[in-house]
Amino acid sequence: MPNMRLARYLPRYRNYIPLEPRDGLLLPKPTLLQACFAGVFAFSLLLNIIHFFRPIRTLPSPLDDYQQLKRYPMLNQSAIPPLSEDDWRGAAIVTTLYSDSYAPAVATLGHSLQLVNTSARMIMMYIPSQISPEALCLATASGFVAHPVERIAPPGSGRGIRKQFVDQYTKLRLWTLDTLSEPVRRAVYIDSDTLVLHSLDELFALPYAFAAGPDVWAGDPGFTLAFNAGVLFLRPDSALFGSLVAALGVARYPPAFAEQAFLNQFFATDVLRLPLAYNGNLAIKQRAPKVWESLQDELRVLHYTVNKPFLYDSSRPVPLDRLADRVRESAEEYKGVFREEMLMWGDMWRETRRVYSDKLRECMIFSSFPDPENDER
Ligand SMILES: *[C@@H]1O[C@H](CO)[C@@H](O)[C@H](O)[C@H]1NC(C)=O
Numbered sequence: 001m002p003n004m005r006l007a008r009y010l011p012r013y014r015n016y017i018p019l020e021p022r023d024g025l026l027l028p029k030p031t032l033l034q035a036c037f038a039g040v041f042a043f044s045l046l047l048n049i050i051h052f053f054r055p056i057r058t059l060p061s062p063l064d065d066y067q068q069l070k071r072y073p074m075l076n077q078s079a080i081p082p083l084s085e086d087d088w089r090g091a092a093i094v095t096t097l098y099s100d101s102y103a104p105a106v107a108t109l110g111h112s113l114q115l116v117n118t119s120a121r122m123i124m125m126y127i128p129s130q131i132s133p134e135a136l137c138l139a140t141a142s143g144f145v146a147h148p149v150e151r152i153a154p155p156g157s158g159r160g161i162r163k164q165f166v167d168q169y170t171k172l173r174l175w176t177l178d179t180l181s182e183p184v185r186r187a188v189y190i191d192s193d194t195l196v197l198h199s200l201d202e203l204f205a206l207p208y209a210f211a212a213g214p215d216v217w218a219g220d221p222g223f224t225l226a227f228n229a230g231v232l233f234l235r236p237d238s239a240l241f242g243s244l245v246a247a248l249g250v251a252r253y254p255p256a257f258a259e260q261a262f263l264n265q266f267f268a269t270d271v272l273r274l275p276l277a278y279n280g281n282l283a284i285k286q287r288a289p290k291v292w293e294s295l296q297d298e299l300r301v302l303h304y305t306v307n308k309p310f311l312y313d314s315s316r317p318v319p320l321d322r323l324a325d326r327v328r329e330s331a332e333e334y335k336g337v338f339r340e341e342m343l344m345w346g347d348m349w350r351e352t353r354r355v356y357s358d359k360l361r362e363c364m365i366f367s368s369f370p371d372p373e374n375d376e377r
Pocket residue numbers: 076077078079
C-alpha cells in the first residue's frame with residue numbers, strides 16, 4: 001500500500017530533473033542582473049577601502065586660490081580709539097634674546113622700529129646666563145632696553161621638543177612685565193627674526209586679552225586656524241602668568257612646537273586672529289605668491305621663518321664680519337624665492353651699523369669688528 005502522505009507530494013516532483021554537475025560546479029549561472037549587483041558591490045568596496053586609507057587632507061583655503069578683489073585700506077585710522085599719555089607709558093614692544101647669535105637680528109629689528117616711529121617703549125627680555133656682554137651691547141644699540149628674566153625650562157624635561165625651541169617657554173615671562181617699576185599694561189611681542197616695515201601701534205588699542213596672526217605652512221596644512229606665536233598682543237598680568245605656568249602641567253599639545261603649541265591650546269577659543277599683514281611669515285610667499293604680493297602695501301612685520309639671513313642653516317651663528325657674505329648666500333638659497341627679503345634684511349643691518357656706529361664701537365666685540373663706515377661691500 002502506497003504511503004498516502006507521500007503520494008500527496010509526488011505530483012510536485014513529477015517534472016523534477018536533477019541538475020547534472022557541469023564542469024564540477026553545482027552553482028547556477030548568475031543572471032546578468034546578479035552579475036551587475038556583484039560588480040557594483042565590489043567597486044563600492046574598493047572605493048571604501050581607498051577612501052579609508054587615503055591621507056587626511058585639510059580643505060583648501062580661499063587663500064590657496066587667491067584673487068585680489070578688494071579695494072579698501074586694511075585699517076581706518078580715524079576709527080582707532082585714541083590712547084592717553086598714561087596708556088602709552090604702559091605700552092611696550094617686546095622681543096627676546098636667548099642666544100648671542102640673534103644679537104644682530106635684535107639690533108636690526110630695533111632700527112626698523114625706530115624708522116616707523118613707534119610710540120611704545122622697546123623692551124628686550126634676555127637670559128643673563130646665556131648672553132655675553134658684547135651681544136647684550138650689540139642687541140640694545142638701537143633702542144631696546146634690556147630686561148633680564150629667568151629661563152623657563154620646557155615641561156616634561158623637554159621630551160619631544162625641537163631643539164631650536166628649548167628656550168621658548170621663557171616667552172611666558174611676557175605676562176610678568178606688569179611687575180616692572182614702570183608696569184607694562186599692553187605688550188606687542190615680536191620675534192627677533194623679523195623686520196617691522198610699518199607702525200603697528202594700532203594693536204595697542206585692541207580691547208582683547210590676546211591676539212596673534214594665523215600660522216601658515218608652505219606644505220600641509222597650509223593656511224591654518226592655529227596662530228603663529230612670532231607676533232602677539234597681550235596684557236601682562238602676573239595672575240594670568242600663574243595660570244599659564246599651572247596649565248603647563250596639564251595641557252595636552254604636541255611638544256615639538258613648544259610654547260606656540262601650548263599657547264594655542266591655552267587661548268584656543270579666545271585668540272583674536274590678526275590680519276596676515278601682522279605676521280608676514282615667509283612661508284606665505286612660498287605657499288601662495290599672490291597672497292604675498294597683495295600683502296606688500298600693508299605688511300607690518302616681515303618674519304624670517306623659512307630662512308634666516310643672519311644664521312647658517314637657520315641655526316648656527318655667523319661671525320659679525322661674515323654677515324654681509326651670509327646675506328648674499330641666503331639670497332640664493334630656496335632657488336632665490338626670498339632674494340628680495342634677504343637683501344632687505346642685509347640693507348637694514350648695514351644701515352643699523354652706520355646709524356649706531358658710535359654705540360657699536362663701545363661694545364668690546366667691535367675691537368675686532370670691521371668699521372661699519374669702511375665695510376659697505
Ligand atoms: C573711518 O572711520 C570713521 C570714524 O569711525 C568713519 O566716519 C568713516 O566713515 C570710516 N571710513 C571708512 C572708509 O570706512
